[in-house]
Amino acid sequence: MERKNVKTRKQSWAEPYKIKMVELLKMTTPAQRQKAIREAGYNTFLLKSEDVYIDLLTDSGTSAMSDRQWAGLMLGDEAYAGSRNFYHLEDAVKRRYGYKYVIPTHQGRGAENLISKSLIKPGHIIPGNMYFTTTRLHQELAGGTFADVIIDDAHDPESDFPFKGNIDLNKVKALIAKHGAAKIPYICVATTVNMAGGQPISLTNLKALRKLTLPYGIKIILDMTRVAENAWFIKEREKGYANKNIAEIVLEICSLTDGATMSAKKDCLVNIGGFLALNDESIYQEASNLVVVYEGLHTYGGLAGRDMEAMAIGIEESLQDEHMKARIGQVVYLGEQLLRCDVPIVQPIGGHGIFIDALRFLPQLKQDQFPAQALAAELYLDSGVRSMERGIVSAGRDSKTGKNNYPALELVRLTIPRRVYTQAHMDVIAESVERVYRNRSKIKGLNMVFEPKYLRFFQARFTKSV
Ligand SMILES: *Cc1c(COP(=O)(O)O)cnc(C)c1O
Numbered sequence: 001m002e003r004k005n006v007k008t009r010k011q012s013w014a015e016p017y018k019i020k021m022v023e024l025l026k027m028t029t030p031a032q033r034q035k036a037i038r039e040a041g042y043n044t045f046l047l048k049s050e051d052v053y054i055d056l057l058t059d060s061g062t063s064a065m066s067d068r069q070w071a072g073l074m075l076g077d078e079a080y081a082g083s084r085n086f087y088h089l090e091d092a093v094k095r096r097y098g099y100k101y102v103i104p105t106h107q108g109r110g111a112e113n114l115i116s117k118s119l120i121k122p123g124h125i126i127p128g129n130m131y132f133t134t135t136r137l138h139q140e141l142a143g144g145t146f147a148d149v150i151i152d153d154a155h156d157p158e159s160d161f162p163f164k165g166n167i168d169l170n171k172v173k174a175l176i177a178k179h180g181a182a183k184i185p186y187i188c189v190a191t192t193v194n195m196a197g198g199q200p201i202s203l204t205n206l207k208a209l210r211k212l213t214l215p216y217g218i219k220i221i222l223d224m225t226r227v228a229e230n231a232w233f234i235k236e237r238e239k240g241y242a243n244k245n246i247a248e249i250v251l252e253i254c255s256l257t258d259g260a261t262m263s264a265k266k267d268c269l270v271n272i273g274g275f276l277a278l279n280d281e282s283i284y285q286e287a288s289n290l291v292v293v294y295e296g297l298h299t300y301g302g303l304a305g306r307d308m309e310a311m312a313i314g315i316e317e318s319l320q321d322e323h324m325k326a327r328i329g330q331v332v333y334l335g336e337q338l339l340r341c342d343v344p345i346v347q348p349i350g351g352h353g354i355f356i357d358a359l360r361f362l363p364q365l366k367q368d369q370f371p372a373q374a375l376a377a378e379l380y381l382d383s384g385v386r387s388m389e390r391g392i393v394s395a396g397r398d399s400k401t402g403k404n405n406y407p408a409l410e411l412v413r414l415t416i417p418r419r420v421y422t423q424a425h426m427d428v429i430a431e432s433v434e435r436v437y438r439n440r441s442k443i444k445g446l447n448m449v450f451e452p453k454y455l456r457f458f459q460a461r462f463t464k465s466v
Pocket of ligand 1 (some may be wrong): 060107108109110132134135190194223225262263264265266273274
């Protein structure tokens with residue numbers, strides 16, 4: 001049968017699962033929210049989860065596990081050494097990501113600590129496609145200095161370049177010329193760059209980077225936290241990949257690198273866990289010696305056997321094309337609702353959330369009045385939706401001068417947990433953001449009254465400016 005114009009018909013996506021168990025949500029009154037956010041020092045990280053209606057603080061560890069993953073918990077082999085679940089996890093990492101060695105860690109930053117301590121010496125430079133908070137801190141604690149080599153477009157929330165996670169090879173060349181390759185142990189490449197708004201890197205760019213750095217002996221360590229989401233964007237946007245599936249693209253990305261850190265709390269659909277994966281035996285030996293100091297034996301790395309089992313199953317589920325289609329489809333659905341109301345968001349719409357441009361949303365505020373922090377608090381006050389700041393508070397201070405970093409991006413992140421909320425929740429969120437946007441001229445800035453030394457965004461406290 002011949003069918004014409006099939007392409008022009010609307011193609012809806014739907015969740016490739018049905019709901020078996022529900023968790024009831026708590027509604028709050030405006031007066032309750034006023035009290036809660038004041039007590040939390042206007043920092044959404046300090047709110048009690050019970051006071052939150054729709055929780056978009058993070059997509060980290062907040063995913064809904066499948067019935068198979070829950071069943072996997074019951075198969076936990078809680079032996080101290082050589083748990084069967086470890087071998088299941090090791091098999092999944094080898095088969096799906098192609099690395100030779102794997103060391104489980106309690107979460108992503110555990111793996112970042114191990115790789116930083118194994119490869120970085122004082123005075124080293126570690127280039128990366130935009131910083132990530134915990135990654136950069138571990139590099140600095142090991143004596144290294146992070147250098148941003150992401151393309152300039154990534155710092156422009158209005159640029160619609162399809163691969164804003166790409167690395168500017170000229171910036172890498174300039175670093176090699178300035179410091180010498182011996183000072184650069186590895187380049188840290190993130191897939192779907194979190195701080196840029198969930199923006200992907202292309203395979204063309206990663207291949208070119210490999211070609212540039214291999215002759216110098218500079219390694220590539222992947223921050224593969226959201227590698228499957230990145231693969232989806234490659235399939236959608238990069239020439240030659242439309243007919244490949246997510247699993248094939250993920251394997252190709254990993255094959256261009258020497259190792260990877262994974263926060264399994266994101267892509268791998270578990271509530272806790274992570275790993276360090278490596279191809280080089282001597283680095284593996286070094287890291288598996290360190291893991292016993294910081295995490296636990298190299299066959300559990302701070303995790304229970306059952307956690308490793310859930311992770312192994314989650315890895316398989318995360319690589320299904322249907323899963324990723326619905327995952328990104330939901331994020332895009334929310335983003336398009338906001339664009340229709342002219343709310344300024346980072347474009348193209350990223351993989352794991354919507355990033356509101358607080359500088360354009362609140363033009364009356366200067367960056368040291370913490371516009372994104374203030375906006376996240378307002379959104380909570382309006383509807384009980386919890387988001388998070390990704391701007392000047394998250395950027396912290398320069399480790400040498402002690403001065404505030406002023407990032408070009410001042411964003412509020414609406415992060416969508418995987419398989420947790422429905423399209424109707426997305427509608428409620430969009431309506432709340434639109435209401436706050438209509439009343440934006442009344443929003444005031446904040447003063448920081450308590451500032452922790454490390455990763456201040458987690459625990460800083462604020463008061464409202466008058
Ligand atoms: C979450 C995250 C990490 C750190 O992982 P944790 O599991 O939170 O310790 C590292 N890199 C990126 C890009 C992340 O999003």
